[in-house]
Amino acid sequence: MNDFRAIVDSVRDRTDLAALIGRDVELQPAGSVLKGRSPFRADSDPSFVVWPHSQTWRDFSGGSSDGGDCVDYVMARDGVGFWDALHTLADEAGVALPGREDAQLSAELDRLSERRRVENLLTEAARYYHQVLPSKLRAAWFKDRYGFSDETVDKLQLGWADGHLYEHLVGALGASEDEALATGLFVRFRDGRVTDFFQQRLVFPYWRRGRVVYFIARQTELTPEAPWEEAKYKKLLTRSDKHPYVSALVQNDTFYNEDAATRAGVERLLVTEGVTDCISALQAGVPCISPVTVRFRRKDLPKLIALTERVAEVVICNDSEASGAGEAGAFETAAALQEAGRVVRVARIPRPDGKDKVDLNELVAQGGPEALHKVLREAADWVEHQLERIPADAPKHEVSARLRELLPLLRTADPVLRDGYAELIKRRFKLRAQTVRELLREPPAERGARKNTGDDEEDGDAEPQGPGLKGEVLEDTDHYYILGRRGEPVTISTFALEPVRRIATDDGDIIDADVTTTCGRTYRGVRFPRDAWHSKRHLLRVLKSADMLWTGSDDNVQGVLKLLAERRVPALRGITNLGYVEIGGEPLWVVPESVVGRGGATLPDDVLFVDAGDALHKRLRPLDPIDPAVEAATAALVLPKLLELNTPEVILPILGWFFAAPLKPRIHKALGHFPILCVWGTQGSGKSSIVMEVFWPLMGIRSAEPFSATETEFALLKLLSSTNSVPVFIDEYKPFDMPRYRRNTLHRYMRRLYTGEVESRGRADQTVVSYRLHAPLCLAGETRPIESALVERIVTANPSKDTLPDRPEMVRAFQKLKTVDLGLLTRGILRHLLARDTAADLAVATRVVEGTLAGREVPLRIKDNLIATVCGLLHFEGYAESLGVRLPELDVAALVAAQCDDLLESGGRTVKTGLDYFLEILSSLAVSGGIQHNRQYTYSSGQLALHVASCHAAYAEHCRRIGYEGEVLDKKALVRQLQENQRRGGYVTEVSRATTFGTRGDKRRAAFIDLEAVKRLLDVDDFPQDEPSSAGGYGGGWHDD
DSSP states (O other): OHHHHHHHHHHHHHOOHHHHHHTTSOOEEETTEEEEOOSSSOOSSOOEEEETTTTEEEEOGGGOOEEESHHHHHHHHHTOOHHHHHHHHHHHHTOOOOOTTOHHHHHHHHHHHHHHHHHHHHHHHHHHHHHTOOHHHIIIIIIIITOOOHHHHHHTTOEEEOSOHHIIIIIISOOOHHHHHTTTSEEEOTTSOEEESSOSEEEEEEEETTEEEEEEEEOOTTSOOOGGGOSSEEEOOOOOSSOTTSOTTOOSOOOBTGGGGGSTTOOEEEEOSSHHHHHHHHHTTOOEEBOSSSSOOGGGHHHHHHHGGGOSEEEEOOOEETTOHHHHHHHHHHHHHHHTTOOEEEOOOOOOTTOSEEOHHHHHHHHHHHHHHHHHHTOEEHHHHHHHHSOTTSOHHHHHHHHHHHHHHHHHSOHHHHHHHHHHHHHHHTOOHHHHHHHHSOOHHHHHHHHHTTOSGGGTTSOOOOOSSTTOOEEOSSOEEEEOTTSOEEEOBSEEEEEEEEEEETTEEEEEEEEEETTSOEEEEEEEOGGGGSOHHHHHHHOOSTTOOBOSOHHHHHHHHHHHHTSOOOEEEEEOSBEEEEETTEEEEEETTEEEESTTOOOOSSEEEOOOSOSSGGGBOOOOOOOHHHHHHHHHHHHHHHHTSSOHHHHHHHHHHHHHGGGHHHHHHHHSOOOEEEEEOOTTSOHHHHIIIIIHHHTTBOSOOOEETTSOHHHHHHHHTSBSSSOEEEEEEOTTTSOHHHHHHHHHHHHHHHHTOEEEEEOTTSOEEEEEOOOOEEEEESSOOOOHHHHTTEEEEOOOTTHHHHOHHHHHHHHHHHTSOGGGGHHHHHHHHHTSOHHHHHHHHHHHHHHHHTTOOOOHHHHHHHHHHHHHHHHHHHHHHHTTOOOOOOOHHHHHHHHHHHHEEGGGTEEOOHHHHHHHHHHHHHHHTSSOBTTTEEEETTEEEEOHHHHHHHHHHHHHHHTOOSOOOOHHHHHHHHHHHHHTTOSEEEEEEEEEOSSTTOEEEEEEEEHHHHHHHSSOOOOOOOOOOTTSSOSSOOOOO
């Protein structure tokens, strides 16, 4: 039937529409069109319009929008059907028609009849949409936003979907329900209801030969907020399993204004990205077409090549974007046209500094037609443009790699053009003429492949060969195939992939692609991680739908990857770490759906978060821009209330830690570590509620339950390595109820979090994966860690439930904050923090802490933890000041005093060590008889001599027997702490000295302890001793050797 369609096209081409209509209507020139009075209706004002350049007509008389081509005119004039009208015109044009009794011809005529019924209803729909277009929307959108004139809006019948088209077509015009549904403009629900598909949207009809054949509709502020209305543009429905009532003749393969390409004498055809760009070009007097999607798809290219057969020159003008997405989208289109022998040029829209994107519509709306004509005059030859994109001083290996993409086109170019390209390559990259000739010479492998396709007439009968590379595959629009042993195609999939973007991550490139199946379904934005291409098993893990089948080999999987890698798509940078990141020296905050920068900074549009399988990212809310007035009002309410939640000793550590956490990478870099926040207290003290319902939401966490201390080891590992700056909240810290291995694992992770160390895990394939533990961790429970190694790594807050009944204003503050959307402040807080001078803040915090300590000696880590917390309080005060919120003076002295009291022992200078706990346990054992005087220890004149080996054995056995949950020192660690205590001038006076136990014959080496000093610092009583002997003095005691 392609022959019959060619006959119809031949009749149209040989018929001069103006001459045909001129027999019945007196036509007068009116600009680029001809006008006359309608031959079908009373028409006092000439409303019958003929467009000679597109060979179409429209009759606007009486509110009609009838129109079409020459065949439509004869059908309307003579009142006959398509066949009779075609026969009349064919006789005049001298074109022979086949006999109507032909069965195939009859079927084709039925199809044409159905197509015209559908197109007539689509055209009537366009007239209705245009008729109900509100004047305010016409002015606000089409005129002010897009710059379209009233003449353009009326000529193209741009309109508005008010949701009542079905009532008009069926109720007013008498179309049947089936006829209406066949257009794709309506949806039928399971209960039989039918409703308009386009609701409260701007409508753009696609005209072809005087009829509407397709629609797209653009979202506006009036579009309903529903999941099925989220798309910016909605396209006309086509037939599918879900919509089987839509005519199979409604297809999304029509280009906007494609008639422009079929006009005779078109010297230059412009190709743009979108419909509004195309309309702006038409208004500027430039013949133009655009794809039905944002760019031409692979399956559109044969049609585009055929349409441009008569065009002298094709100019591609895509959006000018900082990301380069527009130019990348033009590459495949330009390459296909160039390979087909078209003269292709690329026009570049100037983009001002600081602007992310400028499209053709904006160019014309702001600069007028002359701005577009200037851009077109400066359009560059596409191949030359690609060559000039390669830096002239690039390394030779890079030049070679970049040229390799263009060489197939250069080799097949017109000989004159090829010589010009060769000269440009030689001059630009300073290559020898012989080198350039070698580059442009067709390799034998390609010549052989060309022969096998039958392009070489002398070898046209040669037997086809298989693919040249192992695993190489070929592709069709919806499947992949390979060549069999005799060159026959063998299908290996029921799908094909169209990459939409490429994301570079530290673990390799990710490809996002649309998957089109042979069933006609399209799955948008399917993500293929790097390991998806390892084997067919890995590939099928991603392709989970039942209609995505793969029968190829592992090598063929690599072949598909090769095809995808050759596509030019936008390249993005994928960030797998949640929160703080620096790119090009610029600090950013990257979370799902959002990138935040410091105030006034230009945000990159090629950065996005990539899910690495953690559980935290699902709890983060998008950080959309907030009205500054709303942020200021919210801050004025929230920030003072935060200070009223509890006493300064409790609330300031929490407040400072949370406002420091987003800048943990900076603080960690300066101090070498960052503290863990432990909020501990009895049940009912509000420890979990403050964090979960106030401070976590303030940092952008959606309402969610905290993570549990009993999470699996691997879940904790993934969680604590997923971010370096988003606070992670773990509740129910109960070390005494946890299995020992779980507790030890959690404590090990906490120690490594403090300094950002790496935890490694082996895989089944004997590879090792490393996870950097660097999340800011907030821990809540009824107790806090007591290991000295952990005590030095924490900041604590200890709320008491006894405080709340006496301070009702705290409860009121908490209840008030629960009614506020605290996430309204998150973006503003982060923007403020990213802009801060962390070095200066830490310097101020150091002076404040040192001044508050007033010479008091504390461990270095405790001091640094206080500095980090006070730095967060400076962040809090600075954010409040930036919004004009006045706060009371923060009681930093109470904060420092509370931390020292909770964490330090030994007179407030050190944390309680394992040796301290060792002596307290020995004291209780001595009282209970677990160790005995003159056996494990001896005591005299204020000095306690401990036989280290036997005391440690009794201590270790006791800890094992009672299930002691604290730190149990081994013997070497005990001796090391004894030595450290002595060097520090503590209560250990001797680490190892010989002394007598009981009798002078029992001499052993012992550690000597100043017991009076111990009793002043620790919970230790006198060690019981034997009664004096009858000979006087002590039967035991200690004696220097």
